[in-house]
Amino acid sequence: MDPNQPISIPLDRRAKDSEAQNEELAKLAKALAHPARAAIVRLLLSGGECVCGGIVDRIPLAQATVSQHLKVLKEAGWIKGEVDGPRVCYCARPETLTRFVELARGLEPTMERSPS
Amino acid sequence: MDPNQPISIPLDRRAKDSEAQNEELAKLAKALAHPARAAIVRLLLSGGECVCGGIVDRIPLAQATVSQHLKVLKEAGWIKGEVDGPRVCYCARPETLTRFVELARGLEPTMERSPS
DNA sequence: GACTTGTATCGTATATTTACGATCAACGAA
DNA sequence: TTCGTTGATCGTAAATATACGATACAAGTC
Numbered sequence: 642m643d644p645n646q647p648i649s650i651p652l653d654r655r656a657k658d659s660e661a662q663n664e665e666l667a668k669l670a671k672a673l674a675h676p677a678r679a680a681i682v683r684l685l686l687s688g689g690e691c692v693c694g695g696i697v698d699r700i701p702l703a704q705a706t707v708s709q710h711l712k713v714l715k716e717a718g719w720i721k722g723e724v725d726g727p728r729v730c731y732c733a734r735p736e737t738l739t740r741f742v743e744l745a746r747g748l749e750p751t752m753e754r755s756p757s
Numbered sequence: 758m759d760p761n762q763p764i765s766i767p768l769d770r771r772a773k774d775s776e777a778q779n780e781e782l783a784k785l786a787k788a789l790a791h792p793a794r795a796a797i798v799r800l801l802l803s804g805g806e807c808v809c810g811g812i813v814d815r816i817p818l819a820q821a822t823v824s825q826h827l828k829v830l831k832e833a834g835w836i837k838g839e840v841d842g843p844r845v846c847y848c849a850r851p852e853t854l855t856r857f858v859e860l861a862r863g864l865e866p867t868m869e870r871s872p873s
Numbered sequence: 874g875a876c877t878t879g880t881a882t883c884g885t886a887t888a889t890t891t892a893c894g895a896t897c898a899a900c901g902a903a
Numbered sequence: 904t905t906c907g908t909t910g911a912t913c914g915t916a917a918a919t920a921t922a923c924g925a926t927a928c929a930a931g932t933c
Contacts, residue, residue, distance in 0.1 A: 663795035670795075674787035675891085679779035679864070686865045693910060703893050708911060710891095727900045727909050735865060742861050748795070749802045749854055791921085809880060819923050824881060826921095843879055843930045875933080882927070890919065897912075903905085 666744040669737065672717030677702060678710050682719050685733035693722070693729045782860040785853065788833030793818060794826050798835050801849035809838070809845045 673679055677700050690696050697707045711731060714720045719738075722731040789795055793816050806812050813823045827847060830836045835854075838847040 659796070659799060660792070663792045663799065667790050667792045667795045670786040671790035674783050674790045676776070676779045676783045679783045679786075680775070683775060683779065683864045694908090697910090702891095704910075705894075705912080706892050712911085713890095724899090724910095729910060738861065738865055742858055745854065745858050745861060748799045749851060750804075810878090813880090818921095820880075821882080821924075822922050828881085829920095840880095840929090845880060877932075878930085880928085880930105883925080885924095886922090888919100888921075891917085893915090895913080898910090900907105900909085902907080 662744055662747060666741070666748075669717055669719070669741045669744065672713050672719055673741075675710065677707070678714055678719075681707075681710060681714060682733055682738075685720055685731060686735065686738065691730045691732055692725075693731060696731065778860055778863060782857070782864075785833055785835070785857045785860070788829050788835055789857075791826065793823070794830055794835075797823075797826060797830060798849055798854075801836055801847060802851065802854065807846045807848055808841075809847060812847065 673682065680700060681696060684690055684696065684699060690699060693708070693711065696711070697704050700707050700710075702710075711720065711722065715722060715731075717737075718734060720731050720733050722729045724730075789798065796816060797812060800806055800812065800815060806815060809824070809827065812827070813820050816823050816826075818826075827836065827838065831838055831847075833853075834850060836847050836849050838845045840846075
């Protein structure tokens with residue numbers, strides 16, 4: 642961080658920041674805005690299924706549909722998937738959840754936060 | 758709470774709870790999943806504009822579109838609006854943000870939480 | 874009453890999302 | 904090589920979201 646920054650951030654700079662955060666938050670929220678995708682993120686964060694087929698088995702949707710949801714989550718940064726021979730192993734990115742919670746809490750200016 | 762409940766919650770009960778939480782989280786996330794709506798929630802939580810017209814002035818969209826976004830947020834429980842003479846005064850519901858953060862953190866089973 | 878102001882709703886065009894069957898591509902096994 | 908298995912992608916139909924002008928509607932003001 643630039644030490645020559647003024648202590649108080651200019652108002653228009655703060656507005657720009659808010660806009661960027663609105664977009665980042667909206668993007669992450671959008672990816673999570675489907676029960677099946679929330680279920681997938683929860684499943685992967687819980688350390689449960691990792692292999693794509695296992696996920697498909699637990700979500701009552703067709704394989705093509707689950708694959709599409711996985712793609713949405715991957716593009717938004719919620720999960721990553723690495724090829725493991727003939728299978729693909731997906732796992733969640735916990736730092737995305739951290740960021741998401743941070744952005745959500747940042748909606749409210751005066752909410753108490755634990756020092757990071 | 759029923760004191761005769763077993764200490765450990767049955768697995769299928771936990772699955773049902775997760776499903777309900779996935780749906781609740783997805784619904785709140787969906788309402789927030791647009792930069793303009795995130796901006797409106799941020800604006801209202803910051804104690805800024807409250808009157809509908811003031812919100813319209815700050816969002817670079819047509820009045821009809823902003824009104825539609827307000828409706829989405831109201832239906833999801835993010836905001837409420839009360840008629841004040843000829844105007845409508847909107848305000849955020851901070852408890853919804855609290856719930857939202859709680860649901861998001863609940864995606865990860867082992868994340869450290871401060872005792873509520 | 875007529876008129877203005879502030880907001881919601883209607884109608885509509887366009888874009889995006891959701892879901893699924895079908896198909897394709899990659900890989901390992903026979 | 905020829906399978907079978909796994910997962911992504913294609914094509915497509917239906918639903919939903921987004922945006923806006925036009926209009927309705929409600930509450931003041933004249």
